[in-house]
Amino acid sequence: MDTIDARPRVRVPRTASPGEVVQIRTLANHPMENGERLDADGNRVPRHIIHRFVCTFNDETVIEMDIEPSLAANPFIEFEAEVPESGTFHFAWHDDNGDVYEATADIEVA
């Protein structure tokens, strides 16, 4: 399967107060080929998607998501996290081809 330049992007506030719930938005570039489409020659284009997304904060899980081919291309995921202390969000998008696209974001909690 092709290598994809997913350029994952995340939007996380830079600061928060202890225990605050912050909104997180993520977007990755990916065609999310669902295995149903036919190419110009009438051949089925094989499935190639991001099948899993994980967000952690200081190694504790915020959300885990199992993804199927019916999610739209360029997956957009918005959710909320609770931040007990300063630290780092880690984001990982797992591609069918074995690649893992990663992003991190620091937040200062005071």
Added chain:
Amino acid sequence: MKISRRRILAVGSAGLVVTLLPLPASAATEADELIARFTDGATPGEGPLTITAPQIAENGNAVGVEVECPGAKSIRILAPANPNPEVCTVHFGPLAGSHRLSTRIRMAETMDVIALAEMEDGSFVQASARVRVTIGGCGG
């Protein structure tokens, strides 16, 4: 030909039998069977689960859907009329700030999008939202 009242009734009821019987039966069971696959056969109840989607989506390639269910362990989104009816399942971890997720899904045609939440006690809750799709988004 003179059309008698009896004839109208006969034709009318024949039409009713043909249109009513097969359609709702198959449509209902398909979604129900799909749900039963994830609930181990249990029938989901009603609860604090909400699913928000547009009433009309011009383009089925990316339809914004938001699900929320306080007290849920996980929420699954299903698009029953898609070639692949499963869309995604979100599991909330200890640092989830809410039991809410917003994403964009593909929709092949007009249908009821279903959210299925598994609660902390293992029970299931279901909600759905009707979305009219103008142009389908599943290729094929």
